Amino acid sequence: MNYPWPEPGTPLHQVATPMPVINEDRLSANIARAQAYCDKNGKHFRPHIKTHKIASVARQQVEAGAVGLNCQKVTEAEVFADAGFDDILITYNILGSVKLARLKALNARVAKLAVVADSDVTVAGLAATFDTDRPLTVLVECDSGAKRCGVQTPEAAVALAESIAAAPGLRFGGIMTYPAIGGAEQVEAFMTRTMALLSEKGIECPVRSSGGSPDLFAAHLVPSATEHRAGTYVYNDRSMVRAGHCTADDLAMHVLATVVSRPAPDRAVLDCGSKALTSDLLGFSDYGTIDGFDGARIVSLSEEHAVVDLTDCATPFREIGEMVRIVPNHTCVVTNLFDRMVFHRDGVVTRVEKVDARGTVW
Amino acid sequence: MNYPWPEPGTPLHQVATPMPVINEDRLSANIARAQAYCDKNGKHFRPHIKTHKIASVARQQVEAGAVGLNCQKVTEAEVFADAGFDDILITYNILGSVKLARLKALNARVAKLAVVADSDVTVAGLAATFDTDRPLTVLVECDSGAKRCGVQTPEAAVALAESIAAAPGLRFGGIMTYPAIGGAEQVEAFMTRTMALLSEKGIECPVRSSGGSPDLFAAHLVPSATEHRAGTYVYNDRSMVRAGHCTADDLAMHVLATVVSRPAPDRAVLDCGSKALTSDLLGFSDYGTIDGFDGARIVSLSEEHAVVDLTDCATPFREIGEMVRIVPNHTCVVTNLFDRMVFHRDGVVTRVEKVDARGTVW
Numbered sequence: 001m002n003y004p005w006p007e008p009g010t011p012l013h014q015v016a017t018p019m020p021v022i023n024e025d026r027l028s029a030n031i032a033r034a035q036a037y038c039d040k041n042g043k044h045f046r047p048h049i050k051t052h053k054i055a056s057v058a059r060q061q062v063e064a065g066a067v068g069l070n071c072q073k074v075t076e077a078e079v080f081a082d083a084g085f086d087d088i089l090i091t092y093n094i095l096g097s098v099k100l101a102r103l104k105a106l107n108a109r110v111a112k113l114a115v116v117a118d119s120d121v122t123v124a125g126l127a128a129t130f131d132t133d134r135p136l137t138v139l140v141e142c143d144s145g146a147k148r149c150g151v152q153t154p155e156a157a158v159a160l161a162e163s164i165a166a167a168p169g170l171r172f173g174g175i176m177t178y179p180a181i182g183g184a185e186q187v188e189a190f191m192t193r194t195m196a197l198l199s200e201k202g203i204e205c206p207v208r209s210s211g212g213s214p215d216l217f218a219a220h221l222v223p224s225a226t227e228h229r230a231g232t233y234v235y236n237d238r239s240m241v242r243a244g245h246c247t248a249d250d251l252a253m254h255v256l257a258t259v260v261s262r263p264a265p266d267r268a269v270l271d272c273g274s275k276a277l278t279s280d281l282l283g284f285s286d287y288g289t290i291d292g293f294d295g296a297r298i299v300s301l302s303e304e305h306a307v308v309d310l311t312d313c314a315t316p317f318r319e320i321g322e323m324v325r326i327v328p329n330h331t332c333v334v335t336n337l338f339d340r341m342v343f344h345r346d347g348v349v350t351r352v353e354k355v356d357a358r359g360t361v362w
Numbered sequence: 363m364n365y366p367w368p369e370p371g372t373p374l375h376q377v378a379t380p381m382p383v384i385n386e387d388r389l390s391a392n393i394a395r396a397q398a399y400c401d402k403n404g405k406h407f408r409p410h411i412k413t414h415k416i417a418s419v420a421r422q423q424v425e426a427g428a429v430g431l432n433c434q435k436v437t438e439a440e441v442f443a444d445a446g447f448d449d450i451l452i453t454y455n456i457l458g459s460v461k462l463a464r465l466k467a468l469n470a471r472v473a474k475l476a477v478v479a480d481s482d483v484t485v486a487g488l489a490a491t492f493d494t495d496r497p498l499t500v501l502v503e504c505d506s507g508a509k510r511c512g513v514q515t516p517e518a519a520v521a522l523a524e525s526i527a528a529a530p531g532l533r534f535g536g537i538m539t540y541p542a543i544g545g546a547e548q549v550e551a552f553m554t555r556t557m558a559l560l561s562e563k564g565i566e567c568p569v570r571s572s573g574g575s576p577d578l579f580a581a582h583l584v585p586s587a588t589e590h591r592a593g594t595y596v597y598n599d600r601s602m603v604r605a606g607h608c609t610a611d612d613l614a615m616h617v618l619a620t621v622v623s624r625p626a627p628d629r630a631v632l633d634c635g636s637k638a639l640t641s642d643l644l645g646f647s648d649y650g651t652i653d654g655f656d657g658a659r660i661v662s663l664s665e666e667h668a669v670v671d672l673t674d675c676a677t678p679f680r681e682i683g684e685m686v687r688i689v690p691n692h693t694c695v696v697t698n699l700f701d702r703m704v705f706h707r708d709g710v711v712t713r714v715e716k717v718d719a720r721g722t723v724w
Contacts, residue, residue, distance in 0.1 A: 003437060003724055004460055016460040016724050050665055072666045075365060092666065093622040095683045098366055098378040118623050121682040148667055149623040149631050260455040261480050261511040269511050275698055275723045279641040303412055303694060304434045304454065304723065305510055320483040321457045332665060336637055337698070339721055359701055361637045361666065362365055362378050 005340055010349040013323060015342065017258040018272035020334050022235065024345045026252035028060070034216060034233050035064040041220040046070045046089060046209070048231030051332045053357035054341060055083035057234065068112065070211070070229045074102050076360040077113070083356065086111035089209070091141070091176060091229070093122040093149065099362065100129040107136050114207075116141040116176050118150050123163045123170070130169030137173035138164045139207060144190040145180040154194040161203055174207030174226075181214045181243060184221035191224035214243040237331040238289055239282045248327075254291065255326040255334060257306065259318045268317050270298075270306040270324065275337060277301060280330040291325040293317060298326070367702055372711040375685060377704065379620040380634035382696050384597065386707045388614035390422070396578060396595050397426040403582040408432045408451060408571070410593030413694045415719035416703060417445035419596065430474065432573070432591045436464050438722040439475070445718065448473035451571070453503070453538060453591070455484040455511065461724065462491040469498050476569075478503040478538050480512050485525050485532070492531030499535035500526045501569060506552045507542040516556040523565055536569030536588075543576045543605060546583035553586035576605040599693040600651055601644045610689075616653065617688040617696060619668065621680045630679050632660075632668040632686065637699060639663060642692040653687040655679060660688070 006015050015021070038045035044067040049058055058069055058080060068087025071077040077088045087110075094103050094115055107113045107130070114137035117123045123138070130136040140157045143150030151157045157175060164172040175194055179187045191208050198205045210222050211229035213236075219228040232239075235253040236246045255276060261269035277287050279301060287298040287306065295312035310317050318324055328334050335341065336358055343351045368377050377383070400407035406429040411420055420431055420442060430449025433439040439450050449472075456465050456477055469475045469492070476499035479485045485500070492498040502519045505512030513519045519537060526534040537556055541549045553570050560567045572584050573591035575598075581590040594601075597615040598608045617638060623631035639649050641663060649660040649668065657674035672679055680686055690696050697703065698720055705713045 004464075016458065018723055093682075095620060095622060096378065102366075118625060119682050122622075125683070143625055147625075147629065148664065148669055149625055152625060258457060260457060260484075263480060263505055263510075263512055263514060267509065272723075274640070274642065274695055275721075278636070279643065279695075280636065281641070302510065303698075307510055320455075320481050321487070333636055333641075336665075337721065337723075359637075359699065361380055361634075361699075 005352045006342060006349045008349050008351060012256065012344055012347045012349065015256060015349070017256045017323060018276040019342055020253055020255045020338060022341060022343045023252045024343050024350055026250060027057070027234065030234050030236060030250060030252060031061055031064050034230065035066065037217055038219065038228060039065060043219050043225065044227035046227050046229045047234065048072075048211070048229050049076065049080060049357065051231040051234050051335060052341070053335055053355045054353045055080060055356050056353055058083070058085060061234070067227060070231070073360055073362055074099050074106065075362045076357045077106055078102070079357040079360065081106055081110050088113055089139070090115045091178070093117055093119065093141070095122060095125055100125055103136070104129050108134055113137065114139060114173050117160065117164070120160070120163060123160060123167065127167035127170055132168050135169050135171050137171045139173045139176040139209065140164070142175050142177045142190055142194065144177040144187045145183045146178050148178060150177060154190060154197055157194045158197045158201065161198060162201065165203055172203060174205045174209065176209040178211050179215055181212070182218070184215065184218050188222045188224055191222070195224060213240060214245050216245065232331060235331040238284065238327050238329045251327055253328065253331045253334065255288070255328055256323055257326055258323050259320050262320055266309060266311045268308040268310060270308060271304065272306050272326065273304040274301040275303045276334070277306065277326070277328055278330065278333040278337065280333050282329050284329050288326045288328045291327065293324070367714045368704060368711045370711050370713060374618065374706055374709045374711065377618060377711070379618045379685060380638040381704055382615055382617045382700060384703060384705045385614045386705050386712055388612060389419070389596065392596050392598060392612060392614060393423055393426050396592065397428065399579055400581065400590060401427060405581050405587060406589035408589050408591045409596065410434070410573070410591050411438065411442060411719065413593040413596050413697060414703070415697055415717045416715045417442060417718050418715055420445070420447060423596070429589060432593070435722055435724055436461050436468065437724045438719045439468055440464070441719040441722065443468055443472050450475055451501070451591075452477045453540070455479055455481065457484060457487055462487055465498070466491050470496055475499065476501060476535050479522065479526070482522070482525060485522060485529065489529035489532055494530050497531050497533050499533045501535045501538040501571065502526070504537050504539045504552055504556065506539040507545045507548045508540050510540060512539065516552060516559055519556045520559045520563065523560060524563065527565055534565060536567045536571065538571040540573050541577055543574070544580070546577065546580050550584045550586055553584070557586060575602060576607055578607065594693060597693040600646065600689050600691045613689055615690065615693045615696065617650070617690055618685055619688055620685050621682050624682055628671065628673045630670040630672060632670060633666065634668050634688065635666040636663040637665045638696070639668065639688065639690055640692065640695040640699065642695050644691050646691050650688045650690045653689065655686070
């Protein structure tokens, strides 16, 4: 895209909108705080790259002490392998000949690669692809209450672990879960029961991986877990503030937008639509908050317009051509819409980074 | 993105998912039907490129008889100018020095370029940028009931038209509206009143442009309009079927996805999350329909997973590793997530086109 990305040194008010921008100091502080917490509580920390999708930010996370990276898809992991990362967990059932062939090639060049599985079908595909020359580590994904993927019981987890352990080309690496918010007790119960059953069978369970930014600072409530995975914590967003994970002072991403129309006294229109903010509501009834304008509600989005209802906004709103700063509901999905990301310190652009893994859905 | 895009001749069941695919025959039929309707009713037809964002599809639309293209942002128009299109209407208030400079450069190389304005601020910026050497055509955007942008009354439209006509570098081109669904009467009333007032002032109003796919086949109910703009009609989606614009047989886009988990009898998980379908609900309570599985509801999306509730699905659902075909709620936003788009005829890939204007939000 032939867009005039700002040079370092450009003040943010000169940046063409809509544009998400990342506060360097808050980014660094978020990385440091999460790592310090995990260090203090004896957990490995494995950041999920979905939120930033940028190799240099992942480098900041690893340099701070992260044990490795978490990716969701094979093509995503390829991007970070290309950038030199050597410890990657893909928390996804990889299926089908195209992806399995790519996964095998990836395993040949990444020092520590692991995937998850929650079914015999997934394990059978992996077992038929990998061999003893270069075995693949597989964790069993467990559903500890989030009701997405994962085996439903510790007994099922053990049965799948046995299948993995029995496959010559696979190594059973442990168990993994993505808990419902506040599900520490359920996660701990699932893990301890599974570990006990595995122990009875003489099967080692070296890694017990839990995850989620909302649960990050509750990771100490899951003593059985050896590592925690989290993505959103690195930038934070409106949903993280609501979850109590952070405060407004920890928000590293804002979306800059310009007022393009003031058609009626109770209505303003911004130049950031669903192609900039996405339609993710995450349980909210509007599409983000506008800094400094309490009561101004982004009530609808079309692709290139955000309609703001000013009925309950006591502060005189910005005029046409003026800029506002939006806290998005969900930061990860905003990242996926932009080819590059603008970073700043105190409102002055520091760098513009390619969003290396934008669009990786395979 | 290093993805194995399928070669022409590949059967769709071999395509790695998630992947939106376009049915060539339905695409051609949708283009032909809309053009025939507009021809029959004496309207110019101006397709909005937002839905496909692909130069070769725009070429099909123009070859069928479209008068020109409709874009929303300057960078979007640049992409289609680069591809040789010479009649482009940008239905947006263009503001700020960066975009105005780019708009001026664009006007120097596009034979027929026009923009819209709904405020004195927008007109002042345009007037200060353009001169008599290469004037810019400006239409007044009118709010005929959709409550997005647009002047609120015919009187305000005329006042703005006078400002445009008085600027040496601008030419008043007419009026434009984006109506609420089913708003033909309101559009016609706004247009006739504005035209009468302009006529009293001796101001010509050559173009009266209305728009929207839901209202496309009701364009004859707005006799005053000279042209109609529509985007979604070219692929169609679940919302267009609901609006009565088309039937399921006119759906040109489907999203192919694979079952990656069957964790419980009432639940399946697909590999298409919000990074493939987007979270656009458009008033629905779920995220698309799954062809052939009535009652299967996509109840939640995370970035890479779709959770399907099978409680009310009487048909035995697909097993892990098998493919399904989804009708998305909103096709335009799906297009914006993919670097390339796969086309097929009778389930065999015909071509893979770059999504030329993906990510153009400026």
